Amino acid sequence: MINLPLPLIQILIGLIGILAFVGLNGLVLVYLERKIAGHIQRRPGPFEVGPHGILQPLADAVKLVGKQLITPKGADSVLYWAAPIISFAPAIVCFLPLPFGPKLTNIDINVGLVLILAFTGLNVLALCLAGWSSQNKWSLLGAARDISQSVAYEIPLLLSVLPIMMLSGSLNLYEISTSQGAWPWQWHIIYQPLGFFIFFICILAETNRAPFDLPEAESELTAGFHTEYSGMGFGLFFLAEYSYMIVACAMASILFLGGFNGPIVSGWWWFLFKVYALLIVMIWLRWTYPRVRFDQLLNICWKWLIPLSLINLLVTALFIKL
Amino acid sequence: MMVKKIAQTLTGLWSLVVGLRVTGKNFFQPQITVHYPREKVESIEGYRGHIELVPKDNDPFTARCMACGSCARVCPSGCITLHIKKVTEPAVSAKKEDNSQKPEQNNQKAAPAKKTKTKRVLEAFELNYNYCSLCGLCVQSCPAGGLRFSDNVYLAGFSRKEFEFDLLARMRAQKEGK
Numbered sequence: 484m485i486n487l488p489l490p491l492i493q494i495l496i497g498l499i500g501i502l503a504f505v506g507l508n509g510l511v512l513v514y515l516e517r518k519i520a521g522h523i524q525r526r527p528g529p530f531e532v533g534p535h536g537i538l539q540p541l542a543d544a545v546k547l548v549g550k551q552l553i554t555p556k557g558a559d560s561v562l563y564w565a566a567p568i569i570s571f572a573p574a575i576v577c578f579l580p581l582p583f584g585p586k587l588t589n590i591d592i593n594v595g596l597v598l599i600l601a602f603t604g605l606n607v608l609a610l611c612l613a614g615w616s617s618q619n620k621w622s623l624l625g626a627a628r629d630i631s632q633s634v635a636y637e638i639p640l641l642l643s644v645l646p647i648m649m650l651s652g653s654l655n656l657y658e659i660s661t662s663q664g665a666w667p668w669q670w671h672i673i674y675q676p677l678g679f680f681i682f683f684i685c686i687l688a689e690t691n692r693a694p695f696d697l698p699e700a701e702s703e704l705t706a707g708f709h710t711e712y713s714g715m716g717f718g719l720f721f722l723a724e725y726s727y728m729i730v731a732c733a734m735a736s737i738l739f740l741g742g743f744n745g746p747i748v749s750g751w752w753w754f755l756f757k758v759y760a761l762l763i764v765m766i767w768l769r770w771t772y773p774r775v776r777f778d779q780l781l782n783i784c785w786k787w788l789i790p791l792s793l794i795n796l797l798v799t800a801l802f803i804k805l
Numbered sequence: 806m807m808v809k810k811i812a813q814t815l816t817g818l819w820s821l822v823v824g825l826r827v828t829g830k831n832f833f834q835p836q837i838t839v840h841y842p843r844e845k846v847e848s849i850e851g852y853r854g855h856i857e858l859v860p861k862d863n864d865p866f867t868a869r870c871m872a873c874g875s876c877a878r879v880c881p882s883g884c885i886t887l888h889i890k891k892v893t894e895p896a897v898s899a900k901k902e903d904n905s906q907k908p909e910q911n912n913q914k915a916a917p918a919k920k921t922k923t924k925r926v927l928e929a930f931e932l933n934y935n936y937c938s939l940c941g942l943c944v945q946s947c948p949a950g951g952l953r954f955s956d957n958v959y960l961a962g963f964s965r966k967e968f969e970f971d972l973l974a975r976m977r978a979q980k981e982g983k
Binding site: 519522524526527770772 | 814821824825827828829831832833834835836837838840
């Protein structure tokens with residue numbers, strides 16, 4: 484028997500668990516998204532494959548895996564196929580420091596918050612490469628939009644996270660979770676309602692969700708940066724988008740909603756409940772609001788969110804010092 | 806200025822809540838679509854199929870159409886072709902029964918009479934449904950009220966030929982079928 488060091492084994496098991504979790508979540512979220520969209524529009528949503536269409540996402544996944552991978556003429560094939568992998572791989576890393584439960588943290592790293600913020604930033608690079616290497620005007624426009632959007636919204640995102648770091652005095656996600664109590668009035672959202680509001684808007688923009696889905700605006704850019712991708716190239720982008728949604732909602736629930744702490748018995752069930760509740764709100768928002776125009780998108784960020792988050796930060800600092 | 810801008814933003818934010826309430830309410834309301842092959846809608850009133858000829862009230866085998874051709878003229882897609890035969894008949898004749906079935910006989914009978922009148926008789930009403938945009942101008946412009954929309958929801962075919970109809974023959978075939 485080979486003598487593997489213990490942390491390596493732990494990381495390997497964690498990675499396998501996370502990959503399974505991400506894949507399963509992809510299926511569940513696709514189904515949820517389409518069902519909620521259907522019911523909001525007074526129609527049943529997927530209904531034919533399996534009881535109430537529950538096997539529909541599985542059928543879609545099989546279709547995507549089975550499709551031919553086509554590299555468009557004139558595309559830079561190395562960058563073109565590297566892009567979906569660069570988009571998906573950091574999403575997996577972001578799951579490692581998340582404390583799912585009191586004893587369910589894969590890597591107890593003391594800069595977990597920074598790690599997640601840094602690795603989610605890599606997605607911009609992937610989308611940029613995808614748009615640039617596709618040799619397609621829509622892809623390029625989508626990539627250009629994504630970069631200016633992500634760069635703009637990263638600022639209020641970080642500024643809304645800073646007060647939480649001040650309140651809990653740590654960058655470790657587990658310690659941030661445990662610094663909050665079990666009941667809703669002991670959570671950070673009570674002290675930081677504005678911070679939560681700004682954070683939630685920013686994660687909508689960072690994950691390219693409607694109403695901020697300009698990089699893949701269907702009605703204007705066909706599919707934006709992933710217009711040319713077929714089969715699992717598109718599938719990976721899709722999976723990455725849903726993974727980032729989960730990471731973002733997990734961050735929101737750890738930072739503002741007490742993480743795995745919950746009334747009666749704390750545990751991973753509370754964490755998953757909060758994450759899914761936030762995901763459902765995200766889906767609900769998508770099927771309610773129309774897409775914003777690009778100048779509106781940047782106006783919201785530079786004229787409202789950044790000044791508000793700066794004020795929020797200053798006021799929090801003042802109260803902590805007093 | 807500043808106060809106005811903030812007030813505007815607050816009303817804007819409130820409208821977002823209103824929007825969420827609308828979609829949230831709709832989420833819990835019953836569906837209004839049907840599962841097609843298993844269920845069917847009860848009423849297709851207002852459905853616009855291809856146009857069809859309206860028969861006369863007292864004679865189901867004759868169309869109300871008086872062959873004026875205004876439908877063919879007004880059609881923006883040029884789908885309608887009328888085949889008209891000019892028939893000369895005595896002005897006083899009011900023979901309805903063989904007007905439609907034997908126009909040639911009529912013609913021969915009418916020829917010797919001195920007091921005659923030329924009448925336009927519809928022989929065939931060709932509709933090329935391939936190019937029809939269902940605008941309904943033909944139905945609106947018909948002075949005799951001789952056109953209406955059919956209600957065949959399940960019309961389907963494999964070739965263009967199957968969408969070129971002779972509406973007069975179709976009307977008669979339908980009546981004979983009944």
